[in-house]
Amino acid sequence: MVAIDLDKYARGQRLRWWAMRFVVYGLLIAWAIICMFPLFWTVSTSFKTAADVMKGNLVPWLDFTPNWLGWRSLGLSPDTVFNVSTVREEFMRRLWNSVIMSVAASALAVILGSLAAYGLSRFSYKFGYMRNSDISFFFLSQLIMPPVVLALPFLVLYKELALLDTYVGMIAVYTLMVLPIVIWIMRDQFATVPVELEEAALVDGLSIWGAFLRIIVPLVLPGMVAAFILSMILCWNEYFFAALLTSTNTNTLPVMIASQTGSQGINWWSMAALSTAGILPLVFVGVLLEKHIIAGMTAGAVK
Amino acid sequence: MTTIERDLLHTVEADSISAGRHFWGRAALWLSTLWLAASFVLQAAYVSGWITFGFENWRPVLYAYVLWAIVLCVTRVVLYGEAGKKALFVLPAALFVVAMVVFPLLFALWVGFSDWNLASLTGRKFNGLDNLRRMLSDPFYANALVNMVLYSLAIAVEYAIAFGLALLLSQDIAARKFWRVTFLVPLMLSPVAVSWMVGKSMLETRFGPIARLARWLGWENPSFFGDPLTARLSIMIMDAWTFIPFMMIMLLAGLQALNREVLEAAEVDGATKWQRFWQVIFPLMLPVSVTAVMIRVIFKLKLADIIITVTAGGPGGATDSVTSFIYREYRDRSNVGYGTLLAIIYLIIIVIGMTMLLKVSDRIVRRMTGRL
Numbered sequence: 043m044v045a046i047d048l049d050k051y052a053r054g055q056r057l058r059w060w061a062m063r064f065v066v067y068g069l070l071i072a073w074a075i076i077c078m079f080p081l082f083w084t085v086s087t088s089f090k091t092a093a094d095v096m097k098g099n100l101v102p103w104l105d106f107t108p109n110w111l112g113w114r115s116l117g118l119s120p121d122t123v124f125n126v127s128t129v130r131e132e133f134m135r136r137l138w139n140s141v142i143m144s145v146a147a148s149a150l151a152v153i154l155g156s157l158a159a160y161g162l163s164r165f166s167y168k169f170g171y172m173r174n175s176d177i178s179f180f181f182l183s184q185l186i187m188p189p190v191v192l193a194l195p196f197l198v199l200y201k202e203l204a205l206l207d208t209y210v211g212m213i214a215v216y217t218l219m220v221l222p223i224v225i226w227i228m229r230d231q232f233a234t235v236p237v238e239l240e241e242a243a244l245v246d247g248l249s250i251w252g253a254f255l256r257i258i259v260p261l262v263l264p265g266m267v268a269a270f271i272l273s274m275i276l277c278w279n280e281y282f283f284a285a286l287l288t289s290t291n292t293n294t295l296p297v298m299i300a301s302q303t304g305s306q307g308i309n310w311w312s313m314a315a316l317s318t319a320g321i322l323p324l325v326f327v328g329v330l331l332e333k334h335i336i337a338g339m340t341a342g343a344v345k
Numbered sequence: 346m347t348t349i350e351r352d353l354l355h356t357v358e359a360d361s362i363s364a365g366r367h368f369w370g371r372a373a374l375w376l377s378t379l380w381l382a383a384s385f386v387l388q389a390a391y392v393s394g395w396i397t398f399g400f401e402n403w404r405p406v407l408y409a410y411v412l413w414a415i416v417l418c419v420t421r422v423v424l425y426g427e428a429g430k431k432a433l434f435v436l437p438a439a440l441f442v443v444a445m446v447v448f449p450l451l452f453a454l455w456v457g458f459s460d461w462n463l464a465s466l467t468g469r470k471f472n473g474l475d476n477l478r479r480m481l482s483d484p485f486y487a488n489a490l491v492n493m494v495l496y497s498l499a500i501a502v503e504y505a506i507a508f509g510l511a512l513l514l515s516q517d518i519a520a521r522k523f524w525r526v527t528f529l530v531p532l533m534l535s536p537v538a539v540s541w542m543v544g545k546s547m548l549e550t551r552f553g554p555i556a557r558l559a560r561w562l563g564w565e566n567p568s569f570f571g572d573p574l575t576a577r578l579s580i581m582i583m584d585a586w587t588f589i590p591f592m593m594i595m596l597l598a599g600l601q602a603l604n605r606e607v608l609e610a611a612e613v614d615g616a617t618k619w620q621r622f623w624q625v626i627f628p629l630m631l632p633v634s635v636t637a638v639m640i641r642v643i644f645k646l647k648l649a650d651i652i653i654t655v656t657a658g659g660p661g662g663a664t665d666s667v668t669s670f671i672y673r674e675y676r677d678r679s680n681v682g683y684g685t686l687l688a689i690i691y692l693i694i695i696v697i698g699m700t701m702l703l704k705v706s707d708r709i710v711r712r713m714t715g716r717l
Contacts, residue, residue, distance in 0.1 A: 066516055073510060074527045076586070081530065083554065084542040098552045154438040161434025164354040169439070177435060184446060185640075186699055188647050190668040191688040194681045195449040195456055198463070202403040218445045221438065237353050250354070250430055279535040281650040282668065286675075296537040300654050310546055317538040328533035332526050339591065340598035 084321065087314035088112035095310045112311030116319065133319065136298040142209060143294060144277035147216030152270045154217070155224030156262070160254060163232040164240075178229070185222040189282050197286055207289045215283050220273035227272070227341040231265030232258070268338030271331050278324060295320045352431075362426055370423035377416040381409040414440045457686035464679045476686040485662045486687055489670040490694070492577065496648060496666065499581040500641050504634070506585075507592035514593070515600045525597075532590040536650035543583055544655035570656050573663030580664050583651055588644065592637045599633030600626075628713050635706045642702070646695055667691045 087095060089108035099105035110119035117127025161167070162178055169177065196215065197206075205211035235258060243253035259266075281296040288297060299320055302313055328335065384406050391399020400406075418436050421429035458476060461469040480486055514525060531539075547553045548569040559567035569579040603626065611625045649668035652658060658665040658673055665673075671684040671691075 066513060066518060069509075069513055070518065070524055073513075074524065077527055077530055077590075079554075080539065080543045080547060080586075081534070083547055084538070087542070087546065096552050098554060098557055100554065154441060157434045158438035161431065165352045165431045165434070167432070167435060177439070181438065181442065184442065186643050186646070186695060187446070188668060188688070188691060188695065190647075190649070190671050191453065191692045192446065192449050194671075194675060194685045194688065195453040197675075198456060198461075198681055199403075199449060199452060201463070203407050204402045204404055205407075214445060218442070221442065225438075240354050244354075250427070251433075254434075275533060279537075281535070281537045281653075282672070285653075286672070296535050296650075299535070299541060300537045302541075308545070313541055314546070317542050321534050321538050324533040324535070325530060328529060329526055332522075332529060335529070336525075336594055336598070339594050 081321070081325070084314050084317050087310055088312075088318050090311055090314075092311075112309075112313075112315030115309065115312035116315045118315070118319070133298070133316070136293055136295045137319075139209075139292050140278055140294045140296075143212050143216060143292070144274045146209075147213045147277050148220065148270050148273035150213065150217045151220045151224045151273050152228075152266055155221050155269065156228045156259075156266060159225045159228035160232050160258065163229060164237070178225075181225045182222050184218070185226070189219070193283065193286050196283075200287060206287060207291045209292055212284070212287060212292055212294075215287065216277045216280065219280065219283070220276055223276070224269045224273060227265060227269040227338050228262070230341040231262040235261055264334070264337065265341065267331075268334040268341070271327065271334050272338040275324060275327070275335070362424065366423060370420045373416050373423075374420045377409075377413045381406070381413045384409045410444060414444075453685050453689055456681055457689050459682040460680065461682040462678070462680045469682075472682070476683050479683060480687060480690065485665065485670060486667075488662060489665040489667045490691075492663075492665060493646065493648075493667055495577060496581060496584070497642055497645050499585060500638060500645060503585045503589055503641065504592060504638055507589050507637075508596055508630075508634075510589070510593045511596035511600055514597050525594075528593060529590045531587050534587065536587060537654055539583065539587060540651045540654040543586070544579070544651065548579065570660065570664075573660060576656060576660060576664045580652060580656065583655070584645070584648060588641060591644075592641055595633060595637040595640075596630065599630050599637075603629055631710045631713050635710055639699075639703070639706070642699070 086100070086102055086108075089102065089110070089112065090099065090106060091109060091111055094106040097106075102108045110121070113119035114122050115129065116133055117123065117125070117130030118133075122130075158181060162174055166174055167177060172180065200206045200211050203211075205214075239257055239261075240250075240253045243257045244250070248256065278294075279296065280294070281300065284294045284297045285300065288294065299313075299316055302308070302316065384400075387396075388399055388403055388406050390396045414437075417440070418433055421432045421436065423429070425432070456469075458471060458473060459469045460472045460475070510528060514521060514528070518524065547555050550556050550566075550568050556567045556569075568575070570576040607625060607629070608621065611621050616624065647668060648666045649672060652664055652666050652669040653672055656664045658669055662670070667687070671687050674687070675681060675684045
C-alpha cells in the first residue's frame with residue numbers, strides 16, 4: 043500500500059520536473075528568438091532583392107535565393123571587392139574613424155581612470171575643501187550628466203578652438219563620457235587588492251609609482267581589460283556627439299548609417315549590409331570577450 | 346563608500362627639498378599660470394574688439410592650459426617630493442574633467458541666457474530671462490519632460506523581465522554560457538543600427554515581419570508610429586530590447602552571489618517556491634536591484650539615438666525625449682541659446698530627482714532588509 047503511494051508520488055514528482063524543464067527551456071528559446079531575430083533579419087536582408095524584401099521572405103534558400111545585392115552596393119561582395127569602389131572607401135574611412143576613436147578614447151580613459159581610482163583607494167587627498175569622498179563623488183557624478191547638457195556648449199567651444207571634426211576633439215569627448223564608468227569599475231578592483239602587497243614592495247625599495255606599475259597593474263589587468271572593452275562598446279555605438287561635432291572628416295559608422303535616408307525609398311538591402319558591417323565587429327567582440335564584459339558590468343554592483 | 350581619513354598606504358618621506366629647487370618650482374608654476382591668464386585675457390580682448398591683434402582662434406589658450414596642467418603636475422613632485430607623487434595619481438583625471446565639464450558648464454550658463462544663432466554673423470546677444478519665459482510656454486518641452494517620466498516608468502516592466510530572465514539563467518540549465526551570450530547580444534548592437542533594422546525595417550507597415558505578425562494576429566492596419574501612444578510604446582520596447590540584458594546581467598550576478606545556506610534553510614523550513622522568492626530572494630536582491638535600476642534610469646535619461654533616427658520626435662513631437670527635442674531644436678534653428686537653457690533646466694531636474702530617488706530607495710531597502 044505504502045509502496046504504491048510512494049511510486050505514485052515519485053511519478054508525480056517526475057512529471058512536475060519535466061513540466062518545469064519544458065517551461066524553462068521554452069522561455070529560454072522564446073527569449074533567444076527575441077534577441078536573435080533582429081540580427082538574423084539584418085543579416086538576411088542584406089542578401090535580398092527588392093522583391094524578396096517586399097514579399098517578406100524569411101528563410102534563405104527556401105523562401106528566396108540569397109544574392110550579393112546589398113554587399114555589391116557597399117563594394118564588399120566577392121565580385122566587387124577587388125574593384126575600385128567609392129562607397130567602400132567611404133565605409134572603410136568611417137570604420138577606421140570608429141576604430142581609432144573608440145580605441146584611443148578607451149585607452150586614455152582606462153589610463154586616467156585607473157590612476158585616479160588607485161590614488162583615491164590608497165591615499166587621502168585634500169584639494170581645497172574636497173576630501174577623498176568628495177573627489178570620488180565628483181568623478182562618479184559625471185555619470186548622471188546627460189550628454190545634451192554639454193553638447194551645445196561643446197559645439198560652440200569646439201568651433202572657437204577649431205576642434206570641430208577633429209580626432210582630438212572627439213577622443214576627448216568620448217574619454218570624458220566613459221571616464222566615470224572606468225573609475226567605477228577600477229575602484230572596485232583596487233579595493234580587492236590588499237595593501238600589504240604594496241607595503242612589501244615599498245619595503246623592498248620600490249617607489250609608489252614603481253609599486254603601482256610593477257605589482258598592482260598586473261594584478262588588476264583583468265579589470266582594466268573589462269573597463270576597456272565596456273568603454274569601447276559605448277564609444278563605438280555613440281551617436282549623439284558624433285552627429286553634432288563631426289561633419290566630413292571624422293564621421294563615425296553610426297553617423298554614416300543614420301545618414302542613409304535616400305530621397306525616394308530606402309535601399310533596404312544596402313542599409314542592411316551597412317548595418318551588418320557596423321554591428322558584426324561588436325558581436326564578435328561580445329561573443330569572444332563575454333566574460334570580461336560581464337565582469338565589467340557587475341563590478342561594484344555586488345558586494 | 347567609506348572615507349579614508351589617513352593614507353591606507355603609508356610611505357616614509359625622507360626627502361628634503363632644497364631652496365633652489367623650491368624656487369624654480371614656484372617660478373615655473375607662476376610663469377605658466379601667468380602665461381595661461383595672459384593668453385586668455387589677450388584673446389578675450391581681441392575677440393571683443395578692444396585690441397586689434399590676437400590669435401586666429403582660441404587654440405593657443407588651450408595649449409596654454411595643457412602646458413599649465415603639465416607644469417602643475419611636474420611641480421607637485423618638484424615642490425613636495427614623495428608626497429607630490431601621490432597627487433599625480435588623481436591630478437591628470439581631475440584636470441581633464443575640470444577642463445571638459447566644469448568649464449563647459451560655466452560656459453553653458455553664459456550661453457543659456459542668450460540668443461545665439463551660430464549661422465548668423467551677429468553672434469551672441471544677451472537676452473536675460475527670455476529663454477526661460479519661452480521655455481515655460483513651450484508645450485513641446487513640457488511634453489518631452491512628461492515623456493521622460495513615462496519612459497522611466499517603463500523601467501519597472503524592464504526590471505521585471507530582466508529579473509525573470511536572470512532567474513531563468515540561474516536555474517540548472519544546459520549550455521548556460523550559450524544562453525547568456527545570446528541574451529547579451531542586443532546590448533552590443535549600436536542603437537542606430539537597431540533603429541534602422543528594427544524600427545524602420547522590421548516595423549515597416551507593409552512588409553515588416555512584425556507588422557505581418559500583427560496582421561496575422563488580427564490587427565487590421567498595423568502602424569507602430571502612427572498615433573502618439575503606440576509610437577511611445579514602440580520606442581519603449583526598442584529601448585527595452587537593447588537594455589534588458591544589462592539589468593539581467595547585474596541581477597544574475599546578484600543571484601549567484603546569494604548565500605546558498607539561507608536558501609537551503611528556507612527550503613528545509615518548508616517554504617514554497619513562491620514564498621522563497623518573495624520572502625527570501627527578493628529582499629536579499631534589493632540592494633543589487635536598486636543599483637541596477639539606478640544605472641538604468643541614468644541611461645534612460647540620456648535616451649536619444651533611437652528617437653532621433655526612427656521617429657525624429659514624431660508624430661507631432663509625441664515621442665520626443667528631452668535630448669532629441671533639444672537636438673532638433675538646434676538642427677532646425679541652429680540657435681544654441683535656447684537649447685542650452687533647456688538642457689541646464691533638465692540637468693537641475695535630474696539632479697533633484699535622482700537625489701530624491703536615492704533617498705527613497707535607500708529608505709525602502711533599509712526597511713525591507715531590516716525586516717529580514
